[in-house]
Amino acid sequence: DGGITQSPKYLFRKEGQNVTLSCEQNLNHDAMYWYRQDPGQGLRLIYYSQIVNDFQKGDIAEGYSVSREKKESFPLTVTSAQKNPTAFYLCASKKENYGYTFGSGTRLTVV
Amino acid sequence: GEDVEQSLFLSVREGDSSVINCTYTDSSSTYLYWYKQEPGAGLQLLTYIFSNMDMKQDQRLTVLLNKKDKHLSLRIADTQTGDSAIYFCALTPGYSTLTFGKGTMLLVSP
DSSP, X not given: OOOEEXXXXXXXXXXTOOEEEEEEEOSOOSEEEEEEEETTTEEEEEEEEEETXXXXXXXXXXXXXXXXXXXXXXXXXXXXXXXXXXXXXXXXXXXXXXXXXXXXXXXXXXX | OOOEEEOSEEXXXXXXXXXXXXXESOOOOSEEXXXXXXXXXXXXXXXXXXXXXXXXXETTEEEEEETTTTEEEEEESSOOGGGOEEEEEEEOGGGOSOEEOOOEEEEEEO
């Protein structure tokens, strides 16, 4: 079955450490997105990519980086510059004229 | 930017109807969506409505769109305890990326 796979489900980061969250889709969707969810805040857009080798900053891109080397993959790196990284991270993909499909999320905690 | 507002909490009894409301400021979105999120999970697309429609019904779900008042609602008939979740209204203002409300937590009691 087609879908989006996020891994790991839970991730712990030490202060000053970079971590990478994985997002893979086999839906042949062109666009992919990363959202951050905090309690009571809804979802906020971090980065998005409409095509391979191209991506744009969202509303809260500072302290994050992404790459889009393959259509199927859109990893998100949370760098040490992100001062408050503890959150639930959701990846989504979209094919033109269809709705968004979401992964099951990664919960990142700073320890 | 686009503002999407939802009430934060709704509590109903099993068997009752639930109505979750959403207001927005930018009316350029072609599609307006309702997503459901269960605890610790991703978002599941429940239903959507095209901007030139007033109403869409899908089994127990009814979506109403009032473009003049920029108001979207989701009605769940015969609400069950399994409907307890957070419900997000979302739209794509100016044909840009998906913008979400902060979500309405629906609690269904037996």
